[in-house]
Amino acid sequence: MSRPRLSKSKYVIGLQCPRRLWWTVHERGAPELVPDAALRAVFARGNRVGEVAREHVPGGVLIEIDWRRLSHAVRETAKVIADGASVIYEACFAESGVFVAVDVLERAGDGWVLAEVKSTTSAKATHIDDAAIQTHVVEAAGLSVERVEVMHLNRECVFPDLSNLFARTDVTEEVRAHLPEVPARVEELRDCLEGDLPDAEIGDRCKTPYDCPFMGRCWPELPADHIGELFRLGKKKREELTDLGCETIDAIPAETSLTDMQVRQREAVVTGEVVVEAGLPERIRDFELPLTYLDFEAINPVIPVWPGCHPYGQVVVQFSVHHEDADGVVEHREWLAEPGRDPQEESIEELLAATAGARRVAAYHASFERSRINELAKRFPQYAERLGDLAAKLIDLLPVVRGNVYHPGFHGSFSLKSVLPALVPEESYAHLAVADGYTAATALEAYLLAPEAMSDAEREKTRRDLLAYCKQDTWSLVVLARALRGLAGGAG
Ligand code: SF4
Known part of the structure; x- marks a missing residue:
């Protein structure tokens, strides 16, 4: 049986949480994976920005991707490169069990510049993993990547002059620093997909860098008036309350030090009445x-x-x-x-x-x-x-x-x-x-x-x-x- 393959997005999902990746791959029809209106709007925005970005790096060849025939897109990319294209949009590569489509690939001398298009207004740490897996695959395909860039929106741009709509941030150094870890991570994730559903601890990872759609499966249902409703509850205070055994606001002992707001919240929850200050x-x-x-x-x-x-x-x-x-x-x-x-x-x-x-x-x-x-x-x-x-x-x-x-x-x-x-x-x-x-x-x-x-x-x-x-x-x-x-x- 052939080993499971990854894509760029699955690699990034797997880095966030292997359990999330496992469900994403093995339960493709899961209701949690059906994008809601908010997510559809994010996708539409990303697609629109991607299309406009191409106009800012003109003269390229677009590789049409049929997701049922990815090998065709990979062959088409190889042909376009051999024909001497200087710019390729959605250049497709499949190496080491990973498929990637590079937003913009530009020839630069004997090598290439790889640009990842983002609809943010700056390059973020989370973009580095995206760019690193692409660089890994493109280099495994035999191309020399001279520079890696995040092509993002530029807040300085003012309509109607859209000539500077995009800014390009060089992230080559950060990507190079990540590259040595990529092959082992790819193998770990592919191993994970071959095994049973992995365990994963809930925590910050469930919301960072993106909200995980499976929180309803992993997170316990919270009781009414859970301490998490306390206004501006810091991590330290939350731990302190948990150590005291307080799961709900009404269980917090009266002598516990809280902010004025939190005291008001506790009083309202304990009495079941609206609390009104004298001010x-x-x-x-x-x-x-x-x-x-x-x-x-x-x-x-x-x-x-x-x-x-x-x-x-x-x-x-x-x-x-x-x-x-x-x-x-x-x-x-x-x-x-x-x-x-x-x-x-x-x-x-x-x-x-x-x-x-x-x-x-x-x-x-x-x-x-x-x-x-x-x-x-x-x-x-x-x-x-x-x-x-x-x-x-x-x-x-x-x-x-x-x-x-x-x-x-x-x-x-x-x-x-x-x-x-x-x-x-x-x-x-x-x-x-x-x-x-x-x-x-x-x-x-x-x-x-x-x-x-x-x-x-x-x-x-x-x-x-x-x-x-x-x-x-x-x-x-x-x-x-x-x-x-x-x-x-x-x-x-
Ligand atoms: S909710 Fe958290 S632990 Fe569960 S799959 Fe998502 S990221 Fe992983």
Whole structure:
């Protein structure tokens, strides 16, 4: 029987955890291996960056890979090299039981430059293993690798000039330092695949460098109110609590030294009641009526598409505003960018109009809104003064909650989606088609950057869903502030 073969990705998976590799290879149909929407978006982004990277190393020959006929791609690569190609995309090699496809292989004198394309904005330590296994295989195939590079996105690039979209970081030295270990690691992993399911200890490896999809199999189910929910629980304190035999928050002895926040958490879990600090009335005073509530939705295209934007630069493409007057009467305003046009200046005009006359502007985790407003002010100095006035009015509900209120239903999280249903159970996002920030950002990117892939009906539905989601976010702030005022009335 032939020995199992590895690919670059399986090698990297095996380095993270041999047990993960074993399941990946021997249970290809495992439900955990079906990529979710988030992972599919990561793959799509990587593919797009890979395609654009080729345009930045022009004149190459692309090896078409049919994953059922890899030997054909390897033969095709050998032929293209023999024919004198100076640049090859997806150059395929299979040696020593490992198959690799090199993103970009460039001839340099008598040798070659091997470039691994990444959609990050810098070369990372985890890229070295990727590059090392490729270098090992390419050299085993008889090519001389003169230099190894990680070709990653360049934060300095500013649309519309995409000539410097990529930066190339020389990692030859780091890769050479890893190479002597590669053959033994390859053999270990191939041996592992020939044996029974290996043991592996759970720990940091399960999340580093990537989240392992098999955590549901290896990690024990945690009891409700596990100590892991304690806010900013350090490793040392966690070990101390574990040594004391505390698995759940309510088991922590009263004399144990904890932060103020953790003490509040323990009290809430032990009593099953919301805990309100005496300082809440003072802190909520800034949020008295009339008050304006603001929420931004932004996208951060990996490859910038609007003037002045960098790779991964955040661009506001939607907002919702609720105004609540002194009598509690609420008005709503909203804006969502249109596909096919630069939303930046329009977002400023709409935002200034929607917040005109506001006494204070409340947001949740307001540093996000503040950063976006400051960026817009820098990019469009003609609006800087008015945007500066708006930024000065921003106040943040998050620290008010975090510093003064804890409900056992928060389960250690102060995100609006955790806080709101605990304090205001009748409010929920459950009825919405878009119900979380990640789904919203993905839908916004599709709606704005690839509208041609949607039918008119899909576009219209996406628009409605996005508007409903953002509106719910500021409505949530209205009811949260009301709930906090109510709690403040009974505090102390
Ligand atoms: S959950 Fe952890 S131990 Fe289990 S397979 Fe994944 S990485 Fe390995």
